[in-house]
Amino acid sequence: MAKDYGEVKFFGTVGSPFAKRVQIALDLKGVQYTYFEEDLRNKSELLLKYNPIHKKVPVLVHKGRPLAESLVILEYIDEIWGSNHPLLPQQPYDKALARFWSRFIDDKCLPAILKAAFTANKEEREKGSEESLEALEYLENELKDKFFGGESIGLVDIAASYLAFWLPAIEEAVGLKLLTSDKFPKLHKWGQEFTNHPVVKKTLPQREKVVGFFKARYASIIAASK
Template sequence: MEEKQVEVVLFGTWASTFCTRVELALKLKGIPYEYAEEDLKNKSELLLHHNPVHKKVPVLVHNGKSIAESLIILEYIEECWNTTPKLLPEDPHQRAKVRFWANYFDQKAVPIFYIIFYAKGKEEREKAIEDLSQVLKVFEEGIEKDFPGQTPFFNGESLGYLGIAIGSLVCNYKAINEAIGAVFTSEKNPKFLSWINAMKNCPLMEETLPPHDKFVARLRVYLASTQA
């Protein structure tokens, strides 16, 4: 494809939760953008040009300048389009705590999710699911301690940075459970799932998440490829 002279272009793939993060932020801010769907088995020259280091999506191109990595893109959007609704709280300490827990989720929970997918047997997968549950328990306790009586997944009445970062993946939990098994359950992590269900009902989240059946099918194809 030839790159068009538009202000904002998002290179992504529909099943990527990291790309969903960026779409949520762009829609929330009301930023017009062009979406370029990538085939990750046959990456475009434009994607390789704009992200020569990691060669992956998402990549946001703003006035010809490239920004990679989803959480960095979220912060760029917040700083560049400093308009309401805001992704981050005004208070610097609150902002730092929101960033901390988003990073915690990406560094601790997301890698275990990949282990669950790549597990070669039932025992390995069940151990990884239990490890994920323990990580989420720490998350639950930390959120309640750092944000007592608050809903840090929303900034005011709209989705915030933390809600976008976590909801883009876990608001798909019913599809994940259907494709893999009981990965996310209210028995093990009731507070976490209650927060996720509140975000899942947000109209913007419902509009932006991939269709349930299509996502289940993609997950099953991916899971089969890891077991081959």
């Protein structure tokens, strides 16, 4: 008899890279869930009930119990549905490293990229670019196989999905060049492998809409600085 894992609800929004992390993990593991699309300009009462602290997506509700923050949710998903497509390595040291690099992406890579792309001050943008390139270099050196998780997608790959899909859209929108094939050949190839994975590909939003969103964001920042 198949194990009854209980009801799963997932609150996200199409354009959120953090919500997409959770969706990718759920779909890789074949978890059945009910999806709730949120309008973050008009948040639902359920979202506010389940995530009263941050009031944002993603939120996973399993058996009526809510969890927020994408990396926390990913580890929970892996523990509950661990037998199918494990996201974390089995060895304690390797598991700790995966957690380290996932946090590194959120704490170092993403803030630097946002500074480089969406800061009006030229000096700050240049500083952000330098910090971004340094962070990407660390990841380039860390990538040893097809994916950070080896031959299959793991926790670090999902955490780095921002670099594979959203960063190239940002680069196109604002004229930035960071993750190039000549500077970071392994990361560049990894990004293509990741975004073309059948499960990942079907979850990603339309690229044109994402580029348009970032173009509008960039234009509003530049306009406000004048």
